[in-house]
Amino acid sequence: xxxxxxxxxxxxxxxxxxxxxxxxxxxxxxxxxxxxxxxxxxxxxxxxxxxxxxxxxxxxxxxxxxxxxxxxxxxxxxxxxxxxxxxxxxxxxxxxxxxxxxxxxxxxxxxxxxxxxxxxxxxxxxxxxxxxxxxxxxxxxxxxxxxxxxxxxxxxxxxxxxxxxxxxxxxxxxxxxxxxxxxxxxxxxxxxxxxxxxxxxxxxxxxxxxxxxxxxxxxxxxxxxxxxxxxxxxxxxxxxxxxxxxxxxx
Amino acid sequence: xxxxxxxxxxxxxxxxxxxxxxxxxxxxxxxxxxxxxxxxxxxxxxxxxxxxxxxxxxxxxxxxxxxxxxxxxxxxxxxxxxxxxxxxxxxxxxxxxxxxxxxxxxxxxxxxxxxxxxxxxxxxxxxxxxxxxxxxxxxxxxxxxxxxxxxxxxxxxxxxxxxxxxxxxxxxxxxxxxxxxxxxxxxxxxxxxxxxxxxxxxxxxxxxxxxxxxxxxxxxxxxxxxxxxxxxxxxxxxxxxxxxxxxxxxxxxxxxxxxxxxxxxxxxxxxxxxxxxxxxxxxxxxxxxx
Numbered sequence: 001x002x003x004x005x006x007x008x009x010x011x012x013x014x015x016x017x018x019x020x021x022x023x024x025x026x027x028x029x030x031x032x033x034x035x036x037x038x039x040x041x042x043x044x045x046x047x048x049x050x051x052x053x054x055x056x057x058x059x060x061x062x063x064x065x066x067x068x069x070x071x072x073x074x075x076x077x078x079x080x081x082x083x084x085x086x087x088x089x090x091x092x093x094x095x096x097x098x099x100x101x102x103x104x105x106x107x108x109x110x111x112x113x114x115x116x117x118x119x120x121x122x123x124x125x126x127x128x129x130x131x132x133x134x135x136x137x138x139x140x141x142x143x144x145x146x147x148x149x150x151x152x153x154x155x156x157x158x159x160x161x162x163x164x165x166x167x168x169x170x171x172x173x174x175x176x177x178x179x180x181x182x183x184x185x186x187x188x189x190x191x192x193x194x195x196x197x198x199x200x201x202x203x204x205x206x207x208x209x210x211x212x213x214x215x216x217x218x219x220x221x222x223x224x225x226x227x228x229x230x231x232x233x234x235x236x237x238x239x240x241x242x243x244x245x246x247x248x249x250x
Numbered sequence: 251x252x253x254x255x256x257x258x259x260x261x262x263x264x265x266x267x268x269x270x271x272x273x274x275x276x277x278x279x280x281x282x283x284x285x286x287x288x289x290x291x292x293x294x295x296x297x298x299x300x301x302x303x304x305x306x307x308x309x310x311x312x313x314x315x316x317x318x319x320x321x322x323x324x325x326x327x328x329x330x331x332x333x334x335x336x337x338x339x340x341x342x343x344x345x346x347x348x349x350x351x352x353x354x355x356x357x358x359x360x361x362x363x364x365x366x367x368x369x370x371x372x373x374x375x376x377x378x379x380x381x382x383x384x385x386x387x388x389x390x391x392x393x394x395x396x397x398x399x400x401x402x403x404x405x406x407x408x409x410x411x412x413x414x415x416x417x418x419x420x421x422x423x424x425x426x427x428x429x430x431x432x433x434x435x436x437x438x439x440x441x442x443x444x445x446x447x448x449x450x451x452x453x454x455x456x457x458x459x460x461x462x463x464x465x466x467x468x469x470x471x472x473x474x475x476x477x478x479x480x481x482x483x484x485x486x487x488x489x490x491x492x493x494x495x496x497x498x499x500x501x502x503x504x505x506x507x508x509x510x511x512x513x514x515x516x517x518x519x520x521x522x523x524x525x526x527x528x529x530x531x532x533x534x535x536x537x538x539x540x
Contacts, residue, residue: 050432052428052431052432055428055431079434080434080435080436081434082434083431083432083433083434084433084434087432087433088432090425090428090429090432092425094423094425094426094428094429095429096426096429096430096444096447096448097422097426097444097447097448098444098447106430106433106435106443106444107433107434107435109443110433110434110435110436110439110443111434156429159429159433160432160433163433163434
């Protein structure tokens with residue numbers, strides 16, 4: 001059974017229907033890419049998985065999203081627990097205006113996940129798992145805002161890892177980065193894939209082809225096609241998918 | 251064509267002059283204060299002025315010790331800041347982060363209204379409502395005390411402090427909030443651990459400007475602090491501030507007398523104090539921009 005399952009998902013911003021009858025199953029410990037042109041609803045879909053859309057006024061959702069078989073939109077669903085379990089990395093790196101250390105320690109503190117003495121060790125482990133530790137070891141207490149864009153994004157990933165999520169949602173995590181930095185993040189994703197279920201939204205088709213195991217193509221709020229990345233990119237089943245990936249529109 | 255150029259030139263110069271006016275005024279005021287105040291130190295030593303414990307401007311022999319006045323200003327301001335900072339911060343957080351729609355509008359409106367309330371009205375309320383209350387509660391001989399001044403000043407400076415703090419909190423990028431919520435932080439954890447630290451320089455600037463407002467305020471303190479020029483030991487005794495001294499004595503002073511110059515010297519001290527406070531506030535504002 002899939003880690004995340006969407007069943008007959010409809011999503012509305014006021015009167016505008018942003019998602020139309022989405023059905024998909026995201027496999028555990030794989031990288032799933034969601035591609036499509038701007039405004040197709042891919043970010044909206046992603047933000048349904050950790051209920052970040054709840055922050056927007058005037059939204060309405062119909063259907064179900066199951067994570068580990070539990071509907072996260074149940075009335076008694078624990079939103080904080082959900083967001084701890086389903087981490088998110090944003091388009092623009094957004095470390096807090098705190099020190100590098102405090103950025104990572106934040107999640108541990110708010111969830112009371114570690115004793116005071118253990119925190120420094122966990123912070124180092126998290127930084128190490130995104131290969132940032134060696135670069136910042138001697139300045140853990142300086143502001144995270146002084147890092148380069150790519151370092152900031154890796155810090156944000158480390159910040160997400162700190163609370164031991166099971167799923168990591170990535171919303172165009174490389175669109176603010178240059179190609180070299182993008183490559184580093186992609187390599188990191190490959191390493192993380194062993195332990196985490198990753199869903200990445202990207203409008204960069206090459207990126208989807210490079211990093212993902214499975215790909216969904218969205219257009220105008222519909223999930224047009226979903227399958228193995230290799231299949232989607234070599235023999236798409238739908239004319240619209242083919243047109244998009246061959247660059248006829250998008 | 252030429253006429254157009256001349257017109258442009260004149261307009262540009264006029265706007266430039268307008269922009270410079272405020273700087274020129276500040277310089278002129280300071281120059282005037284120096285001109286009228288500095289001669290005082292030729293006849294009265296600076297040491298005795300700053301360190302003297304008694305302000306007896308019309309007794310014989312005269313004494314111009316401003317220590318009680320400076321301490322009076324500081325204790326009233328300090329008390330006001332202790333009240334206004336937590337209160338103002340709570341209000342600013344509520345307006346910026348929690349209140350929505352009508353509540354928010356009404357709150358903002360009423361704070362703006364408080365800003366425009368004449369200080370004499372606030373002083374009047376302090377005089378007839380708060381002072382008797384303080385007298386009764388603490389069983390004092392008079393309610394006109396530093397505490398009374400502090401509370402009224404706190405009310406007066408609330409709009410300044412709240413609006414700058416609220417701007418600082420609102421200016422924190424939304425992505426910080428999203429990031430914190432996405433890790434599973436509660437709204438309050440997000441405010442306390444992420445938004446406030448990010449807004450800290452603006453909040454500090456608000457505190458400094460609040461201090462500046464309190465040090466410079468005259469009418470309220472003149473009306474409610476009792477105006478006894480003694481070195482204050484507690485908030486529960488009458489004090490006299492720098493501003494109240496100038497305001498109450500300038501009207502009856504003999505022009506050109508020692509006392510007259512002494513009041514201008516007081517003005518220099520007051521001007522320097524608020525200048526320094528504003529400079530610090532400015533430092534925090536620019537720190538925030540970077």
